[in-house]
Amino acid sequence: MKKILAQAMKEFRLFRRDKLLILLAVLMPIVLMLLAGITGTLRLRNVALLVYDYDNTPLSRSYLETYGASLTFRMVPSMPRESPERALASWRGRAALIIPLNFERDFLRGAEPTVQLMIDATDSNAATALGNYADSLNTAWALKSGIQRPPAKGVVLEQRLWYNPGLSDRVYFGTGGLGLMLIIFPALLGALTTAKEYETGTIIQAYASSLTAVQWILGKALLYVLIGLVEFVLCFVLGLLVFEFRFPTDPTVLLVATVFYLLAGVFFGMMCGNATGNQSAAIQAVQMGSFLLSLLLSGYIFAIRNIPVQIRWLSSFLPATHYIQIVRNSILRDVGWRTSFMPLVLLVSLALAFFAVNVLQMRKMQFKG
Amino acid sequence: MPAFIRRYLALLAKEVDQLRRNRVLLIQLMLPPTVVLVIFGYALNPKVRDLRVGIVDESFTTESRELIDALTENVNFDVKHVYSRVEEAEAALKSLELDLFLVIPADFSRTLERGQTADVQVIVDAVDANTAQIAKGYLEMALEGYNSGNIAGAPTGARRRLLLVNATHPAPPPGVPDVQSAYIYNPGLVTSWHYVTGVMSIIMFINASLVASALAVKEKETGTIEQLLMTPAQTGEMLMAKTTPVFAVMMVVLFLSLIVGMLVFGLPVRGAVWLFALAGALAALAGIGIGVMVATVSKSQQQAQLLTFFVNPPLTLLSGATSPIENMPDLFQKLSYIDPLRYMVTIVRGVTLKNAPWSALWPNLLALTIFSIILFSISAWRFRKQ
Numbered sequence: 021m022k023k024i025l026a027q028a029m030k031e032f033r034l035f036r037r038d039k040l041l042i043l044l045a046v047l048m049p050i051v052l053m054l055l056a057g058i059t060g061t062l063r064l065r066n067v068a069l070l071v072y073d074y075d076n077t078p079l080s081r082s083y084l085e086t087y088g089a090s091l092t093f094r095m096v097p098s099m100p101r102e103s104p105e106r107a108l109a110s111w112r113g114r115a116a117l118i119i120p121l122n123f124e125r126d127f128l129r130g131a132e133p134t135v136q137l138m139i140d141a142t143d144s145n146a147a148t149a150l151g152n153y154a155d156s157l158n159t160a161w162a163l164k165s166g167i168q169r170p171p172a173k174g175v176v177l178e179q180r181l182w183y184n185p186g187l188s189d190r191v192y193f194g195t196g197g198l199g200l201m202l203i204i205f206p207a208l209l210g211a212l213t214t215a216k217e218y219e220t221g222t223i224i225q226a227y228a229s230s231l232t233a234v235q236w237i238l239g240k241a242l243l244y245v246l247i248g249l250v251e252f253v254l255c256f257v258l259g260l261l262v263f264e265f266r267f268p269t270d271p272t273v274l275l276v277a278t279v280f281y282l283l284a285g286v287f288f289g290m291m292c293g294n295a296t297g298n299q300s301a302a303i304q305a306v307q308m309g310s311f312l313l314s315l316l317l318s319g320y321i322f323a324i325r326n327i328p329v330q331i332r333w334l335s336s337f338l339p340a341t342h343y344i345q346i347v348r349n350s351i352l353r354d355v356g357w358r359t360s361f362m363p364l365v366l367l368v369s370l371a372l373a374f375f376a377v378n379v380l381q382m383r384k385m386q387f388k389g
Numbered sequence: 390m391p392a393f394i395r396r397y398l399a400l401l402a403k404e405v406d407q408l409r410r411n412r413v414l415l416i417q418l419m420l421p422p423t424v425v426l427v428i429f430g431y432a433l434n435p436k437v438r439d440l441r442v443g444i445v446d447e448s449f450t451t452e453s454r455e456l457i458d459a460l461t462e463n464v465n466f467d468v469k470h471v472y473s474r475v476e477e478a479e480a481a482l483k484s485l486e487l488d489l490f491l492v493i494p495a496d497f498s499r500t501l502e503r504g505q506t507a508d509v510q511v512i513v514d515a516v517d518a519n520t521a522q523i524a525k526g527y528l529e530m531a532l533e534g535y536n537s538g539n540i541a542g543a544p545t546g547a548r549r550r551l552l553l554v555n556a557t558h559p560a561p562p563p564g565v566p567d568v569q570s571a572y573i574y575n576p577g578l579v580t581s582w583h584y585v586t587g588v589m590s591i592i593m594f595i596n597a598s599l600v601a602s603a604l605a606v607k608e609k610e611t612g613t614i615e616q617l618l619m620t621p622a623q624t625g626e627m628l629m630a631k632t633t634p635v636f637a638v639m640m641v642v643l644f645l646s647l648i649v650g651m652l653v654f655g656l657p658v659r660g661a662v663w664l665f666a667l668a669g670a671l672a673a674l675a676g677i678g679i680g681v682m683v684a685t686v687s688k689s690q691q692q693a694q695l696l697t698f699f700v701n702p703p704l705t706l707l708s709g710a711t712s713p714i715e716n717m718p719d720l721f722q723k724l725s726y727i728d729p730l731r732y733m734v735t736i737v738r739g740v741t742l743k744n745a746p747w748s749a750l751w752p753n754l755l756a757l758t759i760f761s762i763i764l765f766s767i768s769a770w771r772f773r774k775q
Contacts, residue, residue, distance in 0.1 A: 040687070044695045052702055059706045059717050063518075066715045083566065108573065110749030111735070114715075123566070132567045141575035142742045143583045145435040146713055151570040152526070158568045174536045175456060175507050177528060181515035182482070189518050208698065212691045299690045300603040304417045307698075312425060316432040321711075323520050326434040345485075352516045359484045 023231055027239020031213065035243065045209060049201035049251045050258055056200070057193045057263055064146055064153075069093040070113035072104055075123035083135075086161040087117065092153050108140045115139045115150055183352050194263025195351055196320035198255050199281075199344035200311075206248040206282050207289035207310045208303065213240060214293025215302040233382035237375070241286045248282035265351050273360045274350040277343055280364070280371045284339040285310065287374035294381040314340035342367040393626055400630030408604075408634045418600060418638050421592045422646035429588045430581040430654050433711075437465060437523045443478045443490035444471045448497035456493065456509065459535040463527050482514055489513040489524055574742050581654045586741055587710030589646045590733040593669055595701050597639050597676030598683070599694070604631060605684035605772070606693040624773040632677050636670075639677075643669035650741075659744035668736040668754065671761045675729045678764030685771040703728075710734045729760035 035041065069087060073080050088095045096113050098104070104116035118136040126133035137154050141147035184191055217223040226236050259265035268274060292305040314320065317327060318340035324332065335341045342363035349360045408414065442461055446453050461468050469487060472478040478490040492510040494500075500507040511528060515521035575582055647665070650656035658665075679700060687693040705711075707721060708730035714722055725731050732753040739745035739753070 038689075038692070040692050041695065044692075044699060048695075048699050051699075055703050055706050059712060059721060064713065064716060068715070105573070106746060109739075109743050109745045111739075111745070112749075127566065135566045135568050137568055137570045139570055139572050140743075141572035141578055142586075142738050143713060144572075144575055144578040144580050145583070147572050147575070148578060151572070154568050154570065158566060162566075174501060175509055175532060177532055178508050178510045179525060180510065180512045181521060181525075182512055184515035184518055184521070187515055187518040187522055192516060192518050195516075204698075208695065212694070216691065300414070300599075300607075300694065301417065303694045303698075304599070308420070308425070313428075316428060322433065322435055323437065323517055325439050326436055327432050328434070331428065331431060348516050349485075353483065353514075355483050 023235045024239045024242065027231065027236060028242040031240055031243040034213075035247075041209075045205055045247055046250065046254070049205055050254055052204075053194070053197040053201050053255055053258060054262065056197045057190060063189060064149055065091050066094045067092055067115065067146075067150060068096045068113040070096050070098045070104060070107050070116040072098050072116060072118040074121045075119050077124040079124040079127060080119045082165070083119065083123075083161055084117070086157050086164070087154075090153075090157060092150070104138050108138060113140075114146070115154075117154075188264060190262075191264050191352055192348075193320075194259050194265065195347045196318075196344050197263075198252075198259055199318065199340050199347055200314055200320055201255055202248055202252055202278070202281060202343070203285045203314050203340050204306075204311050205251060206244045206285040207292075207306045209244050209247065210241065210286040210289030211293040211302040211306045212289075212299055213244075214290045215297060215299040216293075218293070218297035219299060233379050237287075237290065237378050237382065240290065241283060244286045244289075245279065245282045248285070249278070252278050252282075259351070266354065268350040268354055268356075270356040271350065273357050273364065274346060277346040277360070277364050277367060280368050281339055281343040284367065284371035284374055287371060287378055288339070291374055291377050291381065294378065310338075310340075314338055317341070318344055320344060336366070337370070339367055339370050342370070393623065396621065396623075397626045397630055400627060401633055404604075404630050404634050408638070414600060414603070415638075418596060418642060419645070421596055422589075422642045423649055425592065426585060426588055426646055426649050427653055430585045430650075433584045434580055435519070436580060437520050439467050440465055440488045440520070440524050440527075441469045441486065442466050443469055443481055443487040445473070445475050445478050445490060445492045446471060447495040448493045450498040452498035452501055453493045456497075456535060457491070460491065460528060460531045463531060465527060479512075482512065485514075487514070488520070579654070582656055582742060583738075584711065585650045585654050585656055586738045587708075587734055589643075589650060590672065590708070590730060590737050591705050591710050592646060593639060593643055593672045594676040594704070594730050594733065595697075596642065597635065597673045598680035598697050598701060600635050600638075601632060601677040601680030602684040602687075602693045602697050603680075603690060604635065605681050606687060606690050609684070610689055625769060628681070628769050628772050632681070635677060636673055639673040640666070640670065643673070647741075656741055658741050660740035662740070664750065664754070665737065665740045668733055668740070668757060671754075671757045672729065672733040675757070675761040675764045678761065678766075678768040681768035682764070682771055685768070685774070704730045707731065708734050729757055729764070732757040732760070 071084060071087075073084060084095070087093045093115075098107060098116070099112075104118060107113060108116055116138040118138065120134065120136075123133045123135070135158070137151070139147045139150050181187060217226065231239070256265065260267070288310055289302075289306050292309065293302045296302045296305060313334065317324070317331070317335040318338050319335070320340070324335050324341065327335065345363045346360045346367070349355050349363075353359070444457055444461075446457065457468075460466075470481065472481070472490070475492055478487070478492070481487045482490060490512055492512070494508065494510075497507050497509070513521045513524055572578060643666070647656075647658070651658065680697065683696045683700065684693050687696055707714075707717075707725040707728045709725065710730070714725050714731070717725070735753045736750060736757070739750055
């Protein structure tokens with residue numbers, strides 16, 4: 021134990037001397053979490069809608085008003101003599117609404133006038149949403165102008181949106197962001213310090229010392245886990261202030277999970293450092309292995325079940341998958357140990373697996389030396 | 390041959406040698422456009438499917454079963470379990486076994502027979518707001534179909550019946566306008582195209598900056614920068630020699646990622662390829678500029694890499710590569726104009742998916758050019774200063 025502490029103290033002294041590193045390690049998670057949480061919303065608003073009103077009658081204008089009044093669309097006048105295709109190709113709008121000549125006449129005759137909506141589908145997700153939204157605006161207009169009676173309601177759906185009644189994206193991205201931040205930085209720091217020992221050759225001193233592999237690894241990890249805990253507290257406070265986090269009634273499971281999550285991150289980073297022995301390669305490995313995969317496959321942006329089965333299994337091997345679930349369980353759903361137990365077990369086993377790889381790597385080296 | 394070209398070539402030979410021997414760096418450069426691009430294209434999928442539905446049917450009548458069938462007909466719903474008590478379903482939702490559940494009250498069919506409105510409760514785990522919203526939409530549409538088909542006296546024409554099969558919307562009565570949506574540029578609504586084009590641009594930029602900063606700082610760390618500074622070579626020549634191989638490799642990466650996009654995801658290239666190449670070259674230059682700039686302010690690789698890690702994510706997030714810029718708060722929308730990556734993403738999508746007219750592309754190209762010139766000049770100036 022004493023040796024572990026001594027090793028941790030040595031790491032701390034090295035770390036303290038690097039002012040920039042301290043600043044980055046503390047500041048970066050907050051800034052990144054804020055940015056990711058704020059920019060990462062999936063709800064559309066203020067979408068530029070080009071308007072081509074060839075009818076130009078009171079009725080067509082009242083139809084357009086429905087679109088203009090919605091938060092999703094922002095009306096943009098079309099340029100004379102410019103085709104909607106060309107305007108869309110030039111990013112002047114994301115969709116173009118074309119009201120044909122005789123819109124009012126057809127309407128009064130009882131024929132269904134056709135209104136065309138051209139949607140730029142380069143972002144297919146947004147395009148589908150816009151198409152559906154236009155459909156419902158169309159119905160809304162018909163109801164408002166009294167030509168369509170609301171459907172006779174036989175069955176009414178009473179909806180209860182649990183845990184997030186406002187359907188806010190922020191809570192979702194905030195909790196995911198917390199998980200993402202806590203895997204990047206500890207892993208990065210762990211990888212850098214380990215790889216540096218190889219680059220400068222000081223790893224030989226570690227072999228020569230009376231430290232065992234386990235002590236060396238734990239000593240190194242201890243400091244970075246502590247830094248990670250500081251980051252956790254900062255990010256959590258940010259979450260309370262900006263991302264509508266709620267304080268869990270039983271924070272114990274979250275705290276236990278955080279410690280193991282940080283350990284998993286640091287061990288993974290050190291594993292990369294050991295394997296490559298080169299700082300820039302180690303960083304790349306961490307970036308790929310922890311940041312990128314966690315970003316994509318941990319359920320941070322889209323639910324894990326949306327991922328095709330062929331690569332979905334990968335997500336169970338990511339600590340972030342389990343941790344983000346525990347975070348959301350504790351902070352948003354406020355369910356305690358019972359629900360979070362399985363993810364916690366998986367998280368702990370991942371941390372242990374990474375640790376075991378570290379020990380093996382160190383042992384192998386020591387015999388070779 | 391003028392002396393500066395000779396010196397440049399000599400330095401270039403040294404850099405190429407070093408780069409060739411640096412296997413790790415080469416892998417580092419080649420992996421992202423292939424593996425990462427494919428994972429990104431497949432993994433980022435906003436299409437919600439396999440929603441786990443629980444059912445509490447307290448009515449247990451033919452009518453209630455019909456309703457359940459109508460509501461869960463959607464392929465995206467997967468009925469997990471039928472519970473006999475609400476508490477059981479609640480517990481299942483709490484332990485994440487379900488995404489939503491329906492409760493049909495005991496007096497459901499009696500209420501309907503009396504001609505009154507029956508309430509059905511649906512409880513959704515809304516932590517994932519996006520998924521919850523979509524699930525809600527599916528249910529509402531299915532219910533609309535059920536209501537319009539089920540209620541006696543509702544008009545049923547041929548068209549209506551057809552739409553009911555789709556279980557999407559009931560046909561509006563005559564006179565109501567019909568919105569026809571045309572999805573141009575991507576009529577098949579392929580999700581991956583959007584992400585693949587975005588990630589392609591990100592890779593160009595981030596990789597260039599990471600590698601450039603690693604190379605530039607390495608000389609400093611190993612102390613060989615002093616040797617370089619003592620040679621007759623000018624700093625400008627040095628910088629050029631250092632960045633030329635990175636630049637060349639980045640261009641290979643650019644086309645590699647385009648080919649991967651075309652082969653794996655069927656990405657169309659509808660515009661001029663030279664514009665794509667030009668934008669890629671400018672983005673690589675801007676990326677290298679940022680990388681070298683970062684390298685000049687940091688003392689070690691550790692610091693340099695962390696700094697690039699600090700600089701790159703904001704650029705990525707603001708570029709509109711993954712989430713639409715219109716969705717962001719106004720301040721962030723304005724900030725996105727000073728993000729060179731934004732222009733790169735626009736051009737790449739304009740060339741591949743849209744075949745955008747030149748009049749729309751040139752402002753983006755101009756902005757990207759200005760940014761790469763500025764970034765590269767600052768980096769040259771900083772490099773000289775040290």
